[in-house]
Amino acid sequence: MPRYNPAVIEPKWQKYWAEHRTFACPRLPKGRKLYVLDMFPYPSGDGLHVGHPEGYTATDIVCRWNRMKGVSVMHPMGWDAFGLPAELHAKKTGTHPRETTERNIGNFRRQLKMLGFSYDWDREVATTDLDYFRWTQWIFLVLYDTWFDPAERRGRPISELPIPREIEKQGAGAVERYRDEHRLAYQIEAPVNWCPALGTVLANEEVVGGVSERGEHPVVRAKLRQWMLRITAYADRLEKDLDRLDWPEGIKLLQRNWIGRSTGAEVDFYIGGGGRGAGDEGKPLAGEYEAWKKSRAKSGFPRKPGNEVLRIYTTRADTLFGATYMVIAPEHPFVERLTTPDQQQAVRDYCEQAARKSDLDRTDLAKEKTGVWTGSHAINPVNGESIPIWVADYVLISYGTGAIMAVPAHDTRDWEFAKRFNLPIIPVVDPGDSGQRSVAGDQNKESRSEAFIAEGVAINSGPYNGWPTAEFKQKIAEDLTAQGIGRAAVNYKLRDWLFSRQHFWGEPFPLLHELDDAGRPTGRIAPLEPSELPLNLPKEMVFDATHDRPEPPLEMAPDDWLYVARDGKRYKRETNTMPQWAGSCWYYLRFLDPKNDRAMVDPEIERAWMPVDLYVGGAEHAVLHLLYARFWHKVLYDRGHVGGDEPFIKLVNQGMILGENNEKMSKSRGNVVNPDEVVAEYGADSLRLYEMFMGPLEAVKPWSMDGVTGVRGFLDRVWRMIVDERAEEMAINPAVTDVEPTAAQNRMLHKTIKAVTRDLEQMSFNTAISRMMEFANFFLKEESRPRAAMEKLLLLLSPFAPHLAEELWSLLGRTGSLAYEPWPKYDETAIKEETIEVPVQICGKLRGRIEVPAGADKETMESAARAEPKIAELLAGKTVVKAIVVPGRMVNFVVK
């Protein structure tokens, strides 16, 4: 009868915890606080996957353990519930996304509760709740109301933006436009990634190799009005502040690479006052160039380049003398101006072709470089040489200035291009002693088979010959600045964040577009007042399955939603919605004060609980989610809404769980493990325990049902260690009594407490479990099992297998929950052995073992080793050159 039956005891304790609100977090922490956060899931229709409980179990263990240590623990859970699948389902079936979403949330909630996680369920939020996204919209208004002050390196209210006098003179409209140009949220008309199959525009990051990341549908380019967030303004801080975070180095590196900070210089190349055809053969006139240089020397380097120059960005200003041609991106605004009549047809054809190409074609498949000459030249400002300007798609319009100086001798891409089109290659960096040797006076251009991209010493560089690369870079930046033709510059790979989506199932923007009498947008934007929030989605909505234009579904919303009258003016609502990232950018704040209807979070509460002390989730969010959330947090910090400028202090990425066949789990591979089935067959405690026993949390590891059987066997043994299975009713095993533990039992107990505690500190859950297995293996063989020792084990086990631990805790006569029982302490003296066995080596090879007192000194150990018969035999007739004795560890004789 009283066999271990998780199907009975697990629901029983889950009910107990819920009824007693055992895991309710206090409004403010009492004493030490710990905020432990899981990446909240997207509640898909497929339900929970065994990958979810991996991180959730780890955090649950940390939380339960810390409660027992007397720490105030914040441990919430919620739902990242906006998302495309519910909307696609609506298009197919007509079911409102809210209905689908709520059903899926219900299923996820049931599954998580089934696993016995100690969340404070009173704090549950979903990003789709009106009460939640009201504040997502509110944060958007903060972003809209903020500009980034480069001087103070922080976001400030738009009302504090200094307005230049010439703008002010042009009137209120100009001032408003000027402000709009500086807001952190701004609109652009931009080519975007339109995915007809999904009926939406995707961010660059959501397009992988020319197809959508989700579903792998084709993606084409289309121009559309879009909202952008100026995350690039924060690039510098987002990068630098990584230093302060306790994150895996690999993840920090990913973010650094994504931000992609590079330092170099901007340089203006003279192309002639009138642009195309200014001189013979498209060459600028020498006289004009000289005049330009003189005027620049006086005026300095202008903030924005004029039409007479082509501005480039380079990280290798030291190679300026090796620039033999220039390249501009096909989308560069100067393409037309720079194209001579002879080249017009070729250039036009090339640019059209480039525009049609997807990113895939332009990168992966474009092994061979392509491009055409514009017919024009520019003048290299360091030596006055005329060099041809080409158009090629290996230069990207979105990075730097969209134009480069090409130095084929020292850049791989330029080298390939120059080889293909027979452009001159002039070496200007001598590798010196470092690499392949070449002598300055004896340069043979054809002798090298590839570009030399490393640093060296300048050659063929006029007055700079002999300068090492690093110093040369600095020197020439100074010289260019003095002449007004260049300056030091910083660039980022990071682009501004495309923040609008053509979805129905997302947060509506709290913005109105002013309409004129004819019903056309005037271009003026009116944000909603915070008091007008929340702006809900229209309740009545027809979901058009044939949504094949790049147009937001809300364009088809009922007129009473879409049009608004205000102060006698008509407005149309913004019909784009926010991306799924929006809700997940700040959910960790709302958990702290989920029902507040006056603020997104009470500042007192926010300052008491933030930052998140431990954040656990998958590495797939290493870049985007974590970067976006950090960006929002910094803006909220700059505007005084939160107390710190980094939200997540420590980050841990759990490794992916593979199928039993060592492949990624997927429906198509048929290797998906369903947690419901595992719980039904083995119980939640076994699932939890197995997920932790599989291996290190961060490691990628395959599932094994046999492994689950193994940990279930351990829980069965713990049960039998304490329960009398042969009795009719639940009864304590007769071996469990109130006796004093023996020295050996005490040693095992305290060793286990020590090891489990240390393993928990290091989040090494797999080894902690093996320690408890050793404990059980030991005590199952003991005729007499001290009750106190059994109780201690249950406390150690409780964070891992809480249901079983609670059940046996009450069997042993304790009342209530053990959730707040003090964590066991260990006694070092109980662990100490009287004697220890140490290995004896001869020349590093193990030859015997000796038993010595635990505190034995070197002399005692050496003589004991020499006295060991086998060792004595082997040492006979040999000379001991040296005896290495490490007290308490080993003895090693070096002999001749």
Next chain:
RNA sequence: GCGAGAGUGGCGGAAUUGGCAGACGCGCUGGACUUAGGAUCCAGUGGGGAAACCCGUGCGGGUUCGAGUCCCGCCUCUCGCACCA
């Protein structure tokens, strides 16, 4: 191509950071108890060898009394990024 991480029994994985390689679990072998076993218990289990011993942490070198651990050079796998000038 660039960057990061990892290679230990038949399998998942341990190894107080330079000191007895293989803890713990699975699997396997033999045994006990059983009408039965996907229950339980006992013993064994890196490879070779009767044994003494020998060989063993991806490969090749090195440092050291001593290397899974440190150094140098390779190989393989996984995950990112991918013309960012």
